[in-house]
Amino acid sequence: MPKFAPKLSELKKEFEEKPGLLKGDYSDKEWWDIPVEFRDGNWCYPAKPEVLEDIGFANPRKWAPTDGDWKLPDGWEKTIKEGMKSRLERFRSFKLFLDTCVRCGACADKCHFFLGTGDPKNMPVVRAELIRSVYRNDFPLAGKILKGFSGARKLTPEVIKEWHMYFHQCTECRRCSVFCPFGIDTAEITMMGRELLNLIGVNNNWILGPVSNCNRTGNHLGIEPHTFVQNIESLAEDIEDLTGIAVEPTFNRKGAEVLFITPSGDVFADPGVYTMMGYLLLFHHIGLDYTISTYASEGGNFGFFTSNEMAKKLNAKMYHEAKRLGVKWILGGECGHMWRVVHQYMDTMNGPADFLEEPVSPFTKTKFSNAAATKMVHIAEFTADLIKHGKLELDPKRNDHLRTTFHDSCNIARGMGMFEEPRYVLDHVCNSFHEMPENTIREQTFCCGSGSGINTEEYMDIRLRGGFPRANAVKHVREKHDVNSLVTICAIDRATLPALMNYWNPGVTVYGLHELVGNALVMQGEKKRTEDLREDPMAGFEDEEDDED
Amino acid sequence: MKKAFMPLIAVVLLAVIPYVAVQFAGLGFLFGVIIPYAAIAVFIGGFVYRVVDWARSPVPFRIPTTCGQEKSLDWIKQDKLESPSNFRQAAARVLTEVFFFRSLFRNTKAEAHNGPKLAYGSSKWLWLAGLAFHWSMLVIVLRHYRFFIAKVPGFVQILEGVDGFLDVTLPAFYLTNVIILAAITFLVVRRLLDAKMRLISLPTDYFPLFLILAIAVVGIFMRYITKVDVMSVKDLMINLVHFKPALPEGIGALFYVHLFLVCVLAIYFPFSKLMHMGGIFLSPTRNLSNDSREKRHVNPWNPDVKTRTYAEYEDEFRDKMKKANLPVERK
């Protein structure tokens, strides 16, 4: 059991003692009277001073949220208020979402953190009120006149603590925005909140560390180029051992047709590496002319969880590298927020990408006209098109040891709208697929509970609670259909769902979609395959004389 | 519940003021002419100001919340309403939101059961009450045009006919009167009964509900019970809209209560959450098409950001790259 996780029995008891959604008695309390309390498992380590210095962020110092004094810089109130004003002028979403909420409460029970913690400040409407109350105090005219009436309050260090706590108990998953009659998106509020907090040095090392690494080495983990190459090559060796096929990925190669970018988690982290093996097998199977960059070796973008400038800075590498290498278009791997950025921000931030060509699949001649401007194609779109045109030889029986369900990643679902492609692919590479209940999938999907840069060990308590609605939906199909495999198309999912499953649903394993593709691909000249990419035995493919030592 | 009582008392006080002022202090001109003019000016001016103020902030990124399949491969069916790919579809998305509260229609209610287990049930009461309230409000406002236009337009007569089709009571009973009272009652009660709603509600949430409730109740009273001289009321209104203010004699004080509360609502409107009426059209998560990979969206303040270039990267790692047989630009 991880150090910062609550005991399962205790957490279960907590849920059962208070079966209502709201935990605690608030009969004579207002939310703004409830103090914030930092304890083990509900705060992330603040960024190290050297990280802040490296990326030029404010107020490097040693501190912890449990300290009484957060050592905020002189004039921090002014910094926050000016920062707020500047953002109100730059983001219509921010201004509009602060102004138009009617507190109808439709969002209240839609947030996974609220469902998991029962904390009233995790209702999306209250999360926005954390900022709105300060905004009312200082900005619109009427709020000023009717302060007591309109729920306005002063900006104090306590408010900053509250912001820090609750803007890190939001994974910017946008589920509330689906239900809001005005489309108010708490992700927009949280993004602004986090930008403001970063202006005064209230931050999270798990976000800013990767940001600094990504800037310097090209990926979150700070992997230098030679190690990056070694890792992928060792995956290629594993593939050869398993299948007898030598896949030969190239790196930083000029003149390739396609640049392939995926989150670095797929290169280094279990179980992402098996998804990487799936990509490599797929590309070999079809003979794709592609290259992988060590400089733009990160699909994910933790800058997006910090500030839009930082998101732009990190994202810029993709086009920069594509231009340098002279590729025709970019293919992107399985990742959630990476695709939010690529789909909704990249071309705006760093385009126009007029040095690339409109993506065309070299095998099916399909034009990806939906990516005509950004020139970046999602691997699930690419693979679905290949399958549709019969370009892949697949044996779905090879995944018969897996009874699968599919987890829609929040950003792919609500920030891109890709639902059918991954299902189509999954449907063709395995025989057993069961959907989770309808209110927990597709546009109503629940977050893994650890997105947006909070997938750190010391935050386990909150992560396990926030992931509870997702875990609970998996439990449903586990009990009903004996599901044992949770398939995702997101690197953060692959990194965080195993811990969530171990805690709530032991026996459910997390897979990437293209890992299953890799299992199912019948490679030309391969040796007899009896094990999947994880070296787990496949059902029905056992060696007759299985007596090896 | 101080949060609910304060606004209730405020509304009661606001209702008493014009009654006393007109009945006992003879301030008919103030409440019949001056305040209505001020109210309409503040309402229109304030509304326009707020919308223009929103419009002044740009939409830097194309951020629709996609609630359905995007347009992608030819053989995959796009959800044109929930993931619109062009202006027309996005407009349809906004309009169905405005007229039918489509997002609210999706509403679910989460429940925690032993296990622990979460269950989600459909919950359409808020949608139904919200829709009933807003549509009734619209019909009632439009019906009132009969007081503002000398020759009553056809659409108002049609609305009156439809709204009063039951043809019971005298004067004819309007369905919207009952619907709006029922809907407001529901909207108030749900804020009071549910623990979550109690926590999130502010006095500014109760105030407009009570205010509109008071307006409706006084209006219904005048129509069915205490009667006012409709001809004089209309004279007053026609005089007002033609900028020839003159106060007819003999309008009951109750009318001034009704009128004053409407004026308060009009003045309160632009400075409050009631501006969601304009805001819903501008919501960037609903009114933008999901085509940001197909067409470039431009951010007018796209910041210049110093990025780490490949050259800088290679400078730092050149030796290691060479050892790993990676191609380099400069040997």
Add this chain to the structure above:
Amino acid sequence: MRRMMKIKEQILIFGGLALFLFVATYAFWQEGEAKKIRRQVAKSAGEECIESREYMRENHMLVLDEWRHSAVREGDRIHVTPDGREFEKNMSTCLGCHTGKQFFCYNCHQYASVKPNCWGCHQAQ
């Protein structure tokens, strides 16, 4: 491109605002005058009405409704005023003094957009 986007957006927003202004101020653009009709009505011939003018203005529909009910259902055809005067419960009683239905009823009813349902049964004179 930015220019195009901006222009399109401005057309939409200001078009929307114009529509709002049009609806909100619609009444201000309409022709017509206040009737001030009661001075003419006051000229009606005959003795005093069954109730005060103020009362009749606000409640005549209720009086007529009550007349219809008591006369047709209960056969009580005589209305006695508080001061002892008697009137037959009949439309003609009203129109006997307030001559000219066209003028006496319609002018106000049209102005206030209220459709009386008297003339569904009673013949227009």
